[in-house]
Amino acid sequence: MSTGIGKATGELADSLVRGIREYTDKIQFEVPHREIVIMEVCGTHTVALRKHGIHSLLPPHISLVSGPGCPVCVTPSSYIGNAIDLLRKNDSVLIATFGDMAKVPDERGRTLAGEAGSGRVAVIYSPADLFGLCERSGREVVFLGIGFETTVPTIASMLKAARGAGIRNLSVYCCFKLVPPALKALLRDPACAVDALLLPGHVSAILGLGPYEFIRDLYRIPAVVAGFEGLDLLTAIYMLLRQLAGGTGFIENAYTRVVKEQGNLKAVAIMEEVFAPAESLWRGLGTIPLSGLSLKPEFSDFNAEARFGLPQLTHREPAGCGCFLVIQGRLKPLDCPLFGTRCTPDRPVGPCMVSSEGACAAWFYYGASAV
Amino acid sequence: MCLAVPMRIQKILSADKALVGSKGLTVEADVSLLSNPALGDYVIIHAGYAIETLTGEDAEERIRMAAEVIGDEFAGGNPSDGDNSRHRSRRGTPD
Numbered sequence A: 001m002s003t004g005i006g007k008a009t010g011e012l013a014d015s016l017v018r019g020i021r022e023y024t025d026k027i028q029f030e031v032p033h034r035e036i037v038i039m040e041v042c043g044t045h046t047v048a049l050r051k052h053g054i055h056s057l058l059p060p061h062i063s064l065v066s067g068p069g070c071p072v073c074v075t076p077s078s079y080i081g082n083a084i085d086l087l088r089k090n091d092s093v094l095i096a097t098f099g100d101m102a103k104v105p106d107e108r109g110r111t112l113a114g115e116a117g118s119g120r121v122a123v124i125y126s127p128a129d130l131f132g133l134c135e136r137s138g139r140e141v142v143f144l145g146i147g148f149e150t151t152v153p154t155i156a157s158m159l160k161a162a163r164g165a166g167i168r169n170l171s172v173y174c175c176f177k178l179v180p181p182a183l184k185a186l187l188r189d190p191a192c193a194v195d196a197l198l199l200p201g202h203v204s205a206i207l208g209l210g211p212y213e214f215i216r217d218l219y220r221i222p223a224v225v226a227g228f229e230g231l232d233l234l235t236a237i238y239m240l241l242r243q244l245a246g247g248t249g250f251i252e253n254a255y256t257r258v259v260k261e262q263g264n265l266k267a268v269a270i271m272e273e274v275f276a277p278a279e280s281l282w283r284g285l286g287t288i289p290l291s292g293l294s295l296k297p298e299f300s301d302f303n304a305e306a307r308f309g310l311p312q313l314t315h316r317e318p319a320g321c322g323c324f325l326v327i328q329g330r331l332k333p334l335d336c337p338l339f340g341t342r343c344t345p346d347r348p349v350g351p352c353m354v355s356s357e358g359a360c361a362a363w364f365y366y367g368a369s370a371v
Numbered sequence B: 001m002c003l004a005v006p007m008r009i010q011k012i013l014s015a016d017k018a019l020v021g022s023k024g025l026t027v028e029a030d031v032s033l034l035s036n037p038a039l040g041d042y043v044i045i046h047a048g049y050a051i052e053t054l055t056g057e058d059a060e061e062r063i064r065m066a067a068e069v070i071g072d073e074f075a076g077g078n079p080s081d082g083d084n085s086r087h088r089s090r091r092g093t094p095d
Helices: A003-030 A043-051 A077-089 A113-118 A129-137 A152-164 A179-188 A201-207 A210-219 A230-246 A265-274 A297-302 A304-308 A359-366 B058-075
Strands: A036-040 A062-066 A093-097 A121-123 A140-145 A170-174 A196-199 A223-225 A251-253 A275-282 A286-295 B005-012 B017-022 B025-030 B042-046 B049-053
Touching: A003 A230, A003 B058, A036 A043, A036 A230, A043 A062, A043 A201, A043 A230, A043 A359, A077 A093, A077 A113, A077 A140, A077 A170, A093 A129, A113 A121, A129 A140, A129 A152, A140 A304, A152 A170, A152 A265, A152 A297, A152 B049, A170 A286, A170 A297, A170 A304, A179 A201, A179 A210, A179 A286, A196 A201, A196 A230, A201 A210, A201 A265, A201 B042, A201 B049, A210 A223, A210 A251, A223 A230, A230 B058, A265 A275, A286 A297, A297 A304, B005 B025, B025 B042, B025 B049
Parallel strands: A036 A062, A036 A196, A093 A121, A093 A140, A140 A170, A196 A223, A223 A251
Antiparallel strands: A275 A286, B005 B017, B005 B042, B017 B025, B042 B049
């Protein structure tokens, strides 16, 4: 970053922080001691907020809480157990996964990383890596399909290419999740005490702003799409406070350089060509209609559940683990009795401490202040 | 898992592939999710795929956005009382 850009960023950040404080004062003047709860829906935001120390710049009455936007954190524990059981039962299978998932314990404390000695667990960076893996290994490659709307189009595109290339030893164990249905479930819950939403940046790059209109129409709370740099986050929080102080609640976009109003239509079309919405089980939120994705009949030959007869998903929380509350913004990581003692990134109990974008890991690595 | 980074297209390799680079790093990326990827475009890379084209250089656009949002308050004056009608990224009506 050049000196000019750094100086401009610093000056703007100062102005935004001053504005946030003044808007907060205005809100406090009208309702003394009111706590303002802002939920960052996206796990990547959770990490970015902590990493940039944004929480330390905000007035004490503003509380940042995490949402259900970390794919690993909302995946039911039996999903990992089913993958491990499949690996142990079927010598021809190779499990391919994004890195975070390999470290999450299943209901019996087992992890995919612990199965690495089999030589049949592969951590991949990109769905495109699966082509070479299928060719080199000669095994039945089962890809653990988790992620939100950001990731799903990349997997849909990969599957179209795999079909074109005639790859037959590949299947996907689908546990994808959709953000808007989860937000609907969260906001519908009377226990939800969120005043404003920091909406995900890269999910919105795919979806655009349209799918969030229900937030304005039904709940009238401020919601702003944010980028991931410190200045992005301060800008978005400033916009949320400006709305709260003005008594308004609608959708704004603070990440216009990436997020277009209509989203990425081509990516959505590819996603819809391969996948259809389906009921899905979430850790913490339970079963939500049309909040997941299943392969369309034309792509059903890539369905790992059908190919290997995988059991239906269930979920059971590890004893004492507060992850299910953390991802609903009802418990701060620091308030979990296991945080930093029985549960650490080296010996995680729940997924929020495992994932690189889990709230507990972010608090552990970047400072666990109570804000 | 929604982590994505801005990079610039350095070479179009095929209809679906391009070389993208940032800060001395060059990697191959899949551009099949973009409508019209072109040499010199800034794109957002997620898991080896370009998921969207940026409207300009990342840091400059970030500053432009913040300056636009804070508008009159940029010089350090009092914030307005919730009036953001000038802001172009707004969607829908406030009520």
